Amino acid sequence: MEERCGKGGEPVSFQYLNPGRDARFKDRHTTKVDETVSYYEPGETGDIGILGLPLSKTSISLSGASEAPGSIRRALGSYSTYSGEKDKSYEDMKVLDFGDVPVHPTDNEETRKRLKTSVKEMIDTEACSKYVMLGGDHGVSFPSISAFQEKYGRVGVIQWDAHHDLRNVEDGGRTNGTPFRSLIEEGVIHGEDLVQIGIRDFSNAKAYADYARNHNIHTYTMGDVEEKGIHNLTDQVIQILENKCNCIYLSVDMDAVDQAYAPGCPAIGPGGLTARELLSSVSLAAAHPLVKGMDIVEVDPTKDFRDMTSRLAAHVMMRYMYV
Template sequence: MKQLPYLQKANTPFRDRDVTKVADIIHDWNGDKINGVGLIGAPLSKSSISHSGACFAPGTIRKALAGYSTYSIEEKVDLAEIVVQELGDIMMHVTNISESQNRVYETLSQLLVKNPDWLPIVLGGDNSITYPSIKGFAQAKGKVGVIQFDAHHDVRNLEDGGPSNGTPFRSLLESKTIEGEHLVQIGIRDFSNSKPYYDYVNKNSVTVYTMKDVRRMSMMQIIQESLKKLKDQVDSVYVSVDMDVVDQAQAPGCPAIGPGGMDAQDLLDAVAFLGEHSVVEGLEIVEIDPTVDFRDMTSRLAAHVILQFLKGKFKKRLI
């Protein structure tokens, strides 16, 4: 049969020869040395205190990320020059939460010890993955500092509910994986935490910036203070972004949405600035539930968090 010039494979997207999409620079890892940036999913949400479909978020974040252009018109840089490897998803145990969390730890620990120079971007999953992720990160990086964007302290006791999405920083502090003075919490929200947990982080010398502090100070001032505090005390800094730090109007797809949260642009500016510093060597995004999101707004914001972080790295030629 004569070839039909307008017939193409089903579901083929429109292609503009003059546009490079992020999907074009993401390549499957071949199992050998990891170069540049590595995306890895940790699709766990059974450990969530409330109902959560966060296990679906790695997929929606990837889909959102792939559709954007690689070009930053604001900084006149093109991410098309960097290498991004897709490592896949860590397989979760069907029923055993602790086993699932341990798989996150073992996978990241082994990948980072064998390949210490790649930049991990971890796609959660609920916030319970933060403990094993940072524990694995610390195996390769030494003394770790954490900048946490979150509405909550996440230092709930482990007796009432076990290792849930409300306990990761309690576990990190109790296990001495990180020291309290090496943890900075930004965006802690009114009426979202209890006094005993505020007392706990104070007792452990955690630096806390509430949303009132965020409104009163500039985000750049907060980030500069945080980096200045950490950079001479730790070997590496890990950035943890719980998307519920953003106001519910701009991030509706979180299990714990609430008013009075951070403006999305403040978060993007902060992450871009953090990306410019060599001591910042890891990023995670957690607590997106695509089943309650609207038009993937929250996953799209997460994609921009990743792009802004990579823009900062590429701008300073750190990747």
């Protein structure tokens, strides 16, 4: 029974009312993932830091991905911290939430500056060993990876995506289709340090496939996934990067997943990864000690069905955290 002070200071007892708290069922033996998350306080340390990058104004297709940081956080409340496959509970893992970066209402370049500054400020706290950035469209990867490069030096990137995201900037400026071209041409990353998994047929232009080849980008199509298997391919990808990079950054575009498993993406399509393939691949990659950061992008809650895509994104986040 909750007891509070009423008018005049007299105690008021409530049998069921609990103002300011969710009225949800609580099993004494179950800890939900969102119960391990608390807002960062200066000087505090934890295991995982998370930051929302709610930019979707640079999307070349209509997108509500700016709402995804909130929807993914809410989805964490649907899952427990116990892994039955590992027979291990992660209820003592401490997740620090650094909040969301306020975007500029009209100036996208100003927003990119804010995103980079905020990611850099977060990792400079050294409060956690690993960080998760919740997009937003894929354009957020340009400022985020730039911040990691300033902190760690040479950064290798594993990108799960149906698209190369190597579009030219002349036709529309920096968009969610240009982040990796921008990173290469700005000298933030080397082409040979970028690995793309899940590139899908009939989803890109020849000019951008040629750009990838000409810049020594390691590109693995869905055909390669089928031929090699996602586990073997992921192991191969790690070996490409581990001996030449100071840090590995994972970038998960949710449209790498088949539309049957991730309907809430602006650019859905058939023939992509299964949910299980993505989760297994992220788990394998995240276990490497050089992995310091990950972004999850292109979740549009306004297009989703029963939060399927946000829930899958929450599982991607959990597979990254619980290794």
